Amino acid sequence: MTNLEKYDKMFLxxxxxxxxxxxxxxYRGILAWDSVGHMELMSAMEExxxxxxSTPDLLDFSSYEKGKEILAKYGVEx
Numbered sequence: 001m002t003n004l005e006k007y008d009k010m011f012l013x014x015x016x017x018x019x020x021x022x023x024x025x026x027y028r029g030i031l032a033w034d035s036v037g038h039m040e041l042m043s044a045m046e047e048x049x050x051x052x053x054s055t056p057d058l059l060d061f062s063s064y065e066k067g068k069e070i071l072a073k074y075g076v077e078x
Contacts, residue, residue: 004078010044025064
């Protein structure tokens with residue numbers, strides 16, 4: 001499984017969305033992506049990629065697309 005497939009799977013496992021809905025998905029854009037859902041997603045990211053996301057990056061992780069940019073800072077190529 002590629003890093004992008006893992007990334008998509010984390011969103012699909014965490015939220016009631018389809019793969020086609022991932023582009024454009026934003027924090028608080030759906031009920032499930034609330035503060036609790038956000039922290040669960042961040043925890044899954046850290047565990048899956050073996051990284052520790054800084055607090056500023058946790059707060060800046062505001063969309064599906066923005067998450068890709070943030071993960072790139074940690075050497076995760078999607």
